[in-house]
Amino acid sequence: MSYRTCLHKVLGAAVSTDPEILRAYDHDLGEMPALLLSLFRRVPDAVVLPRTVKDVCETMRIALLHHVPVTPRGQGTSGYGGSMPTRGGILMDISRMNRVLTIDEQNGFVDVEPGVVWENLAQALAPFGLDNRICPTSGLSSTVGGLFCMGGMGIGSLRYGDIKEVVTEIDVVELGGSVRTLTGADMDMYHQSAGCLGIVTRLRLLCRPRTKLHHVAIQFSNASRIGTAMLEARRLEAYSASVFSQEYMNMQAEAAGNASGGKQGFTMLLSFEEPVWNEDAVQAMAKTLGGSLMPQSMAEHEWEQRFYPMRIKRNGPALLTGEFLIKCTEFQRAWESISRQLSKDRFGLEAFACHNGTMSVLIYILDSAEDLASLMRMGKAMLPLHAVEKFGGVVYSSGLWFSSRLDSVLGATKAQRLREYKQCRDPHGQMNPGKLCGNSGVTRACILLSRLIWVGTALSGPISRLLPCRARRLRLHKEV
Amino acid sequence: MLDEQDSLMQLENFEEDLKICARCGFCKNVCPTYLYSDGFEAFSPRGRLHFLREYAAGREKMSASWVDRLYRCTSCERCMEVCQTSIPLVPLWEAARARAVREGKGPMPAHVRLRNAVAKTGNPYDEPLEKQRGWMQQEHKPAEHADMLVFGGCTASYRIPAMLRTGVSILQRQGIPYMYLGGKEHCCGSPLLRTGQKDIAAEVIAHNIDLINEAGVKQVVTPCGGCSKTLKHDYLLWAKRMGKPWTVEVLHFSEIYARLIKEGKLVPTKAINKTVTYHDPCHVGRAQGLFEEPRVIMAAIPGLKLVEMPHHGKDSRCCGAGGGVKSNYPELADHIAQDRVQEAADTGADVLATIVRAALWGQ
Numbered sequence: 129m130s131y132r133t134c135l136h137k138v139l140g141a142a143v144s145t146d147p148e149i150l151r152a153y154d155h156d157l158g159e160m161p162a163l164l165l166s167l168f169r170r171v172p173d174a175v176v177l178p179r180t181v182k183d184v185c186e187t188m189r190i191a192l193l194h195h196v197p198v199t200p201r202g203q204g205t206s207g208y209g210g211s212m213p214t215r216g217g218i219l220m221d222i223s224r225m226n227r228v229l230t231i232d233e234q235n236g237f238v239d240v241e242p243g244v245v246w247e248n249l250a251q252a253l254a255p256f257g258l259d260n261r262i263c264p265t266s267g268l269s270s271t272v273g274g275l276f277c278m279g280g281m282g283i284g285s286l287r288y289g290d291i292k293e294v295v296t297e298i299d300v301v302e303l304g305g306s307v308r309t310l311t312g313a314d315m316d317m318y319h320q321s322a323g324c325l326g327i328v329t330r331l332r333l334l335c336r337p338r339t340k341l342h343h344v345a346i347q348f349s350n351a352s353r354i355g356t357a358m359l360e361a362r363r364l365e366a367y368s369a370s371v372f373s374q375e376y377m378n379m380q381a382e383a384a385g386n387a388s389g390g391k392q393g394f395t396m397l398l399s400f401e402e403p404v405w406n407e408d409a410v411q412a413m414a415k416t417l418g419g420s421l422m423p424q425s426m427a428e429h430e431w432e433q434r435f436y437p438m439r440i441k442r443n444g445p446a447l448l449t450g451e452f453l454i455k456c457t458e459f460q461r462a463w464e465s466i467s468r469q470l471s472k473d474r475f476g477l478e479a480f481a482c483h484n485g486t487m488s489v490l491i492y493i494l495d496s497a498e499d500l501a502s503l504m505r506m507g508k509a510m511l512p513l514h515a516v517e518k519f520g521g522v523v524y525s526s527g528l529w530f531s532s533r534l535d536s537v538l539g540a541t542k543a544q545r546l547r548e549y550k551q552c553r554d555p556h557g558q559m560n561p562g563k564l565c566g567n568s569g570v571t572r573a574c575i576l577l578s579r580l581i582w583v584g585t586a587l588s589g590p591i592s593r594l595l596p597c598r599a600r601r602l603r604l605h606k607e608v
Numbered sequence: 609m610l611d612e613q614d615s616l617m618q619l620e621n622f623e624e625d626l627k628i629c630a631r632c633g634f635c636k637n638v639c640p641t642y643l644y645s646d647g648f649e650a651f652s653p654r655g656r657l658h659f660l661r662e663y664a665a666g667r668e669k670m671s672a673s674w675v676d677r678l679y680r681c682t683s684c685e686r687c688m689e690v691c692q693t694s695i696p697l698v699p700l701w702e703a704a705r706a707r708a709v710r711e712g713k714g715p716m717p718a719h720v721r722l723r724n725a726v727a728k729t730g731n732p733y734d735e736p737l738e739k740q741r742g743w744m745q746q747e748h749k750p751a752e753h754a755d756m757l758v759f760g761g762c763t764a765s766y767r768i769p770a771m772l773r774t775g776v777s778i779l780q781r782q783g784i785p786y787m788y789l790g791g792k793e794h795c796c797g798s799p800l801l802r803t804g805q806k807d808i809a810a811e812v813i814a815h816n817i818d819l820i821n822e823a824g825v826k827q828v829v830t831p832c833g834g835c836s837k838t839l840k841h842d843y844l845l846w847a848k849r850m851g852k853p854w855t856v857e858v859l860h861f862s863e864i865y866a867r868l869i870k871e872g873k874l875v876p877t878k879a880i881n882k883t884v885t886y887h888d889p890c891h892v893g894r895a896q897g898l899f900e901e902p903r904v905i906m907a908a909i910p911g912l913k914l915v916e917m918p919h920h921g922k923d924s925r926c927c928g929a930g931g932g933v934k935s936n937y938p939e940l941a942d943h944i945a946q947d948r949v950q951e952a953a954d955t956g957a958d959v960l961a962t963i964v965r966a967a968l969w970g971q
């Protein structure tokens with residue numbers, strides 16, 4: 129019996145092999161050049177939509193028995209290619225394993241299934257006086273399991289750290305169907321694993337008491353004090369600190385059909401939990417660093433818009449994005465270097481601070497993607513990543529497209545441990561082939577491809593720098 | 609008849625919108641019909657949009673199962689409300705359904721029945737036009753000419769006359785002159801537009817636009833949320849496409865009640881000593897932004913205590929009935945309605961109030 133028949137038999141309606149349904153899984157968030165995408169498979173042979181741990185175990189049992197690859201997928205909101213089934217096989221769509229299992233009000237933690245969406249979790253916690261410690265800005269759709277496997281951070285990470293510091297225990301199902309409960313160093317292997325080890329089926333997350341947040345927006349005229357301000361925000365125990373370049377603010381305004389402002393400067397949005405809110409201290413900090421406080425309505429507006437960083441795509445329609453981590457102290461040099469690299473382009477910057485003195489930075493360039501040179505221009509998304517390397521900047525995550533950067537993303541020690549762990553638990557490279565590391569031919573080819581992209585975009589940088597991106601203004605909604 | 613290629617509401621006109629989808633999935637997390645689907649990505653609004661992009665590029669075909677997925681949508685606008693890139697998703701879904709109809713693959717059987725009834729009698733209930741004025745009572749005395757026209761709408765005229773009687777009695781007692789063209793009104797076109805049947809929709813819309821223009825009124829008021837949404841938004845576009853003038857102000861009756869209450873001209877005296885929770889119908893709330901008006905009315909009623917459901921206002925849940933879902937997929941509509949009713953019950957309120965017929969259907 130083929131594995132697809134087995135899946136149908138054992139899991140019934142939780143399985144589909146309908147080509148139409150399968151094709152809907154041929155992408156994630158990232159819009160890559162068709163040429164690149166044509167180099168590997170993107171459509172799975174079967175989709176499984178588990179609702180219980182038992183469903184996951186059965187799938188993993190059948191996968192091992194039939195030597196079939198398994199690719200996990202949360203909501204596919206990551207753009208690193210991690211949920212693309214590069215060898216076909218089984219795609220496991222985790223999004224319906226989305227129950228909140230237990231809420232421990234006394235000890236302030238919650239057990240959830242991996243497919244729980246951050247915003248839905250916040251709503252479930254609210255009646256218990258609790259809230260998420262952190263939440264990515266994709267929190268209206270992305271899953272808790274997805275953020276853990278990507279090793280992401282989000283709003284609240286300045287105070288509470290990245291996802292690793294919020295999760296204290298996980299359950300995983302490995303190939304063959306065995307369930308393990310992991311903490312500490314073993315759990316750490318799954319953090320940032322992009323699903324290349326097994327399926328995370330339960331996570332225990334620490335929560336914060338639900339308190340009122342105070343928001344304040346500060347305007348800085350240049351990049352020189354941004355890094356210091358981010359570190360100061362940490363000293364003042366801010367819950368969250370984000371910064372937006374003026375061009376990013378302009379792009380947002382234009383996408384909403386409003387007029388844009390000047391070209392220079394940055395807006396910083398700080399949020400504080402009620403118990404540590406000290407307005408005088410924040411004002412003093414702003415004054416010392418040469419920043420000026422913006423109207424309260426502006427701060428509230430920016431907070432309300434926190435889930436909409438990609439609204440600017442409206443004026444693209446292509447949005448080239450480069451994402452990296454850098455020490456706050458290096459922000460100014462990184463900014464200057466990127467500005468030189470993208471001197472012919474209009475680009476926006478959005479960044480938020482993490483509690484370990486680093487910042488996660490996104491560079492956005494809008495493009496019409498209309499002509500043949502657009503392929504060359506797409507490489508521009510990589511220029512900021514190359515530019516910040518010499519200041520200790522590292523690519524945000526690994527996945528498919530940056531598998532060759534694994535050592536710098538995870539650190540050489542963790543990367544090596546992960547390779548060994550993977551070799552031991554998945555020697556044939558069945559789990560999420562093509563991502564991070566592993567022994568299968570496809571994975572080796574994908575790592576090679578990732579290396580070629582990295583080197584190629586570095587070499588072609590001087591040419592692509594000369595090709596300015598041009599956004600095309602779209603008709604606005606109300607005009608339709 | 610409209611020039612098909614020239615219409616703003618063609619799928620081709622959404623080509624740019626299809627490209628700006630960020631694939632963020634916000635729409636997927638709020639869609640009420642996705643919740644009761646098979647759960648695969650293809651069923652989600654994001655999946656449907658991806659399909660339409662592929663279809664527009666000639667890489668996918670309008671298969672029967674895709675048509676079915678496209679019709680399992682209540683036009684509730686929740687997806688549109690949260691969309692990362694402000695894509696006009698509901699007009700897009702309607703354009704996609706219209707394309708399915710054009711390809712001879714839609715609409716669904718229940719919607720064909722609507723169409724046949726409208727073609728025969730001008731209303732989806734297949735009632736004779738003579739019955740249209742049947743709701744009227746002795747006190748209702750429309751003027752020969754007035755600035756305001758009451759557009760009854762099929763549901764209120766033939767099925768829930770109380771909606772119409774209340775509004776018109778208030779006009780009458782407030783001394784606000786109104787015209788009424790009962791016996792000549794056709795369906796506003798809403799159920800036809802939502803189900804992609806634009807050719808017949810164009811006929812009834814043209815008829816009504818001419819009728820209203822000939823009356824020479826400045827305002828049109830209707831008790832029906834679907835009619836007011838359609839007359840406000842769709843007629844504006846269609847009149848433009850048809851080269852007909854359309855300058856009237858369209859109002860839902862709740863807007864008039866709220867205005868009269870604010871002006872102190874309408875003072876409810878009969879106490880309703882109950883706790884009430886209010887369901888914002890999609891077509892009145894998100895579609896027309898009428899969130900305040902019903903609350904103004906309830907606040908004016910002595911003894912009435914409003915308790916809000918967790919999902920209210922812009923974030924209100926769908927009742928499951930709209931977009932032709934109740935007529936063709938009653939089970940799906942019932943599931944969605946049950947969720948909403950449960951949410952209402954959980955507030956502990958004595959009464960679940962709402963302002964639109966479709967919303968009642970859902971429950």
Ligand SMILES: Cc1cc2nc3c(=O)[nH]c(=O)nc-3n(C[C@H](O)[C@H](O)[C@H](O)COP(=O)(O)OP(=O)(O)OC[C@H]3O[C@@H](n4cnc5c(N)ncnc54)[C@H](O)[C@@H]3O)c2cc1C
Pocket residue numbers: 156157199200201202203204205206207209210211222242243263264265266267269270271272273274275276277278279280281282283321322323324326327328329435436437438527560630631632692
């Ligand atoms: C508007 C927007 C804002 C964003 N903001 C942020 C942000 O603030 N911070 C941030 O870090 N990222 C952000 N992202 C990126 C993305 O949303 C996050 O990485 C998110 O955590 C991915 O979750 P997901 O459920 O979509 O996972 P997916 O993208 O589906 O999967 C991510 C990876 O994890 C694996 N995986 C998923 N679930 C499991 C599981 N249960 N077991 C094993 N492996 C699994 C997949 O195979 C894949 O490799 C943003 C994206 C968008 C569109």
Ligand code: SF4
Pocket residue numbers: 638639640641642653680681682683684685686687688697698701
């Ligand atoms: S309009 Fe409502 S039912 Fe239709 S796709 Fe959007 S959210 Fe889903």
Ligand code: SF4
Pocket residue numbers: 628629630631632633634635636653654657687690691692693694695697
């Ligand atoms: S919310 Fe809008 S941008 Fe996001 S996936 Fe849905 S349609 Fe696309």
